[in-house]
Amino acid sequence: MKILLIISASIAIKKCAILCKKLVKNKIIIDAIFTENATKMSGSKELKRIINGKIYSDDSEKNNKMLHIKLTREADLIVVCPATANIIAKYANGIANDLASTALITSNKQILIIPAMNSEMWNNSTNLRNIRKIRNFGAEFIGPEYGKLACGEIGLGRLADLEKIKKIVIN
Secondary structure, X not given: OEEEEEEOOOHHHHHHHHHHHHHHHOXXXXXXXXXXXXXXXXXXXXXXXXXXOOEEOHHHHOOOOOHHHHHXXXXXXXXXXXXXXXHHXXXXXXXXXXXXXXXXXXXXXXXXXXXXXXXXXXXXXXXXXXXXXXXXXXXXXXXXXXXXXXXXXXXXXXXXXXHHXXXXXXX
């Protein structure tokens, strides 16, 4: 199986490497798109050592104009992890202004959204409306979970358990 992993700029980005290790051990091929803000936060170099596919950013499409289509057609599944309120809003409202959001809009595959954000962001009425829209598109959400958040608050917003994510992706 081959997945396209879309990584957006959440503090939970540090858990992507752990998730990818679990998936690669289960013979899953992973290509990854980092949003512009995600590239500023995380070590794509670490992920590059783990995954068996390629890592892409907005710059990747400059010399390959249809990359967003190619990546989604080659994948069996699209996984957005961690999903921020921003990437959720873009997908829900048809905004396609970077490689990640354009790939989501052009995808003809099942999409799994794995959110991670502050509980106030998660429970914001605009975000909840966007989530309903995306569910109506047929995308599936995994999480978020309740617990201590990176900001120190307690609430709904934690990235789902990595074992749970792995099992759902494999199935």
